[in-house]
Amino acid sequence: MSIITVSKVSGSIGAAVHGVNLGLITDADFEVVHQAFLEHCVLVFPDQFLSVDDHVAFASRWGEFSVSPFVNYLDTHPMVLPLNNRGKSGTVTENWHTDSAFLPEPPALNVLSARNVPRGGDTMFCNQYRSYNRLSPGLQHLLRDLRAEFTGARLASLAGSDEVPSTFHPVVRTHPETGHKSIYLTRPGDSVPRFENMTNAESMPLLQFLYEHSVQPDNIYRHQWNNGDVVMWDNRCTMHYAVHDYGDDPRDIHRISIQGSVPF
Ligand SMILES: [Fe+2]
Structure with missing residues (x-):
């Protein structure tokens, strides 16, 4: 055995x-x-x-x-x-993303x-649990109700498709099995252009901060x-x-x- x-x-x-x-x-x-x-x-x-x-x-x-x-x-x-x-x-995968x-x-x-x-x-x-857990309580609170737009722009362009699928998801999600919160994100820009009800310009600094915060070397396995x-x-x-x-x-x-x- x-x-x-x-x-x-x-x-x-x-x-x-x-x-x-x-x-x-x-x-x-x-x-x-x-x-x-x-x-x-x-x-x-x-x-x-x-x-x-x-x-x-x-x-x-x-x-x-x-x-x-x-x-x-x-x-x-x-x-x-x-x-x-x-x-x-x-x-299209040589960047930090979630599929x-x-x-x-x-x-x-x-x-x-x-x-x-x-x-x-x-x-x-x-590890996006850790990314969430080491945000300040103030930013965790700010993110609580924010949703972002997620698009398939990069894959669609690679496939030569004019149809770009898009949807909104919370940027802090709760794992359905563990119950723990994590940052939910993929590369800001074409794939995540903005928060819901905000402009791209308003959204980008915070999206970019969350992205860079998530991928620090002490949060990674290679x-x-x-x-x-x-x-x-x-x-x-x-x-x-x-x-x-x-x-x-x-x-x-x-x-x-x-x-x-x-x-x-
Ligand atoms: Fe991937």
Whole structure:
């Protein structure tokens, strides 16, 4: 019988999980993993080398699949998004963001399976619970009722679409499972132009402050990928950043997203 160990990978966010084969995970082990996920926001499972079917089976334990507009999924597995090297100029993820925040019900979490990764191409994560908790009480109070506009402008332009989806979400959201508050944000500008009932110019200084406040080096884990890694993160209380420093090297990672609920 394997014994699961969970050990922190940074002081602020993330844990590595050893002693579990995700392709054969039992209900009891899944519950350990679930609790670790809620506590650490990002989990790293080295040496899994999941088949596509096992990746789908493990991800399905977390909820319904979520698919995003403007991107192409596998024909054989329509919930699996291949993340390949689009070149540095073609990437839209080399910035701090949370995935598909422009949807009314953004994905709750992602499960990634690394199939063939280069040196480099790290993914960074920041802890948005901590970002909220270390704001002053005055600013926490000010943000209490503020909502921001989230748009899919960057993805739409990449796909050549004139239709830009947009929605409003609270900038401080309460996690539906942990009950803790976190800053909910993605890059100010095209993707988050303003607070509700305010102009872009009025909104931008505070949006920019919250963004920079969130991604300070002491609030980050930087994951260096290896083939076989499974990494999952909670989109409700983190942002992430995909570093593109690997030139034309091939990169093959599969992503499955799980449906979330309306942020509150
Ligand atoms: Fe992303």
